[in-house]
Amino acid sequence: MVDLNPSIPNSSPATISQSELTDIQTKLKEQQVLSQQLAAQLAQVQAELATLQAQFDQRLEAAIAEYSLDCQVRCAQTVVHQGVQSVETLRTLWTIERGQGQDDHDGALNKEKELSELKSRMIRTISHEYRTPLTVISLAAESLAHQYSRLNQKQRQNCFQQICRATQHMNKLINEVLWVSQAEAGEMVAIAQPVNLIQICRQSIDELAILHPEDGVRIHFHPQGTAVEAHLDPILLQQIFTHLLTNALKYSPPDQAVQFTATLTPDQGLFTIADHGIGIPPEDWPHLFDCFHRAGNVGTIPGTGLGLAIARKCVELLGGEIEFKSNPGVGSCFTVTVPRHLPA
The missing domain is CATH 3.30.565.10 (Histidine kinase-like ATPase, C-terminal domain)
Known part of the structure; x- marks a missing residue:
């Protein structure tokens, strides 16, 4: 007769020595300490990143506010307005200096033609001279706004320098036009x-x-x-x-x-x-x-x-x-x- 309930031999669990247990506990404590150190370092890095991001946001906001295209367009409009005033002053000067005794119709037409040509040159020059620095400012601002994290420190600094140089060029043009306008109006005097x-x-x-x-x-x-x-x-x-x-x-x-x-x-x-x-x-x-x-013969020389x-x-x-x-x-x-x- 076959025994349907064979006996299963007893199996005792493997025993861990006290020294092995101590080693495991020591390693667990070391890993716990290491995890805490990594967590602290990660928190510090995150805090530094947050500080850098805040600094960048402030600098970018200031840069864009200072060198925004809308601001430059308003400057250009001011230049044109002042330039037109200068042209009107020139009209008066030309009438006094060249117009006395020239009341014929042809002379009047020639003066109007000269005045029209001067206005055209002025607007053409201002538009041309503003186009390049405005493009530089736009590209540099876009790079800072959208690719800041990809740019290294040197590239970021270069973008800011490009914006500064372009703005200086535009300010120089504005100052020159305003100076001429004031000089033609008799507002400039020599101070010895x-x-x-x-x-x-x-x-x-x-x-x-x-x-x-x-x-x-x-x-x-x-x-x-x-x-x-x-x-x-x-x-x-x-x-x-x-x-x-x-x-x-x-x-x-x-x-x-x-x-x-x-x-x-x-x-x-x-x-x-x-x-x-x-x-x-x-x-x-x-x-x-x-x-x-x-x-x-100046060609493309700006x-x-x-x-x-x-x-x-x-x-x-x-x-x-x-x-x-x-x-x-x-x-x-x-x-x-x-x-x-x-x-x-």
Whole structure:
């Protein structure tokens, strides 16, 4: 007979020694401590990330608020408004200076045509000069807004620098247009004070070198004479030198030097700035100092056509004269003569 209930041998559970149990407990405690340390480090990292995010949000909000496109568009509208006022002032000046004794119909039509062309040049120049910096600001702001986490510190800093440079360029254009408008309205006056003429020349060179170090090397300065002290407006003087030097550098090959000579006598200061650049075509000579006028051979070289107009107005406020000689393809030389003291 078969036994249907076979006996099952007894099996005792495996025993763990006290030393093994102690090792396991020790390891569990070590893992628990490690987990706590990792949790603390994770919390610290999260706090740092939250701080960085808050700082970025503040900087981004400030940057976008300061350099927003809407703000720049409003600035552009202000420029156009001020420019139109300047044009209306020019209309009055031209009527007084050129319109006396010219009441014929053809003369009136020619003046209207000149005025229309000036307005067109002004709006075209402002629109063109604003397009590039606005694009730079837009792209840099979008990169900061949407790709901040992907950008390293150097790339982020570069975006902010691009925004700053573009804004500075736009502010420069606004200031130039407003300055011309105020000058044409008779609101600009020379304020005489003791100045060192050689020092003013060197300051103008140094300021250009700060923006573009290579330009400072290209300018060769030649002071002549010992009558360096004068009683003039240093701001107007520096405006003259800065605009003339900027043009000489801009319209010359980068490997060509610009000669800056200051000849000082007891009666006057005579300054010449000569370059070996593209020169000025003769057909542009009559309008060279007109606002927003640019020579026909400038090509794609950027510019507003205001630099020479501002320089001439500054020279006139100082009671001086400005002349030039130019040969297309050879270069240009501008000569500024100012008295040692402002005329009474």
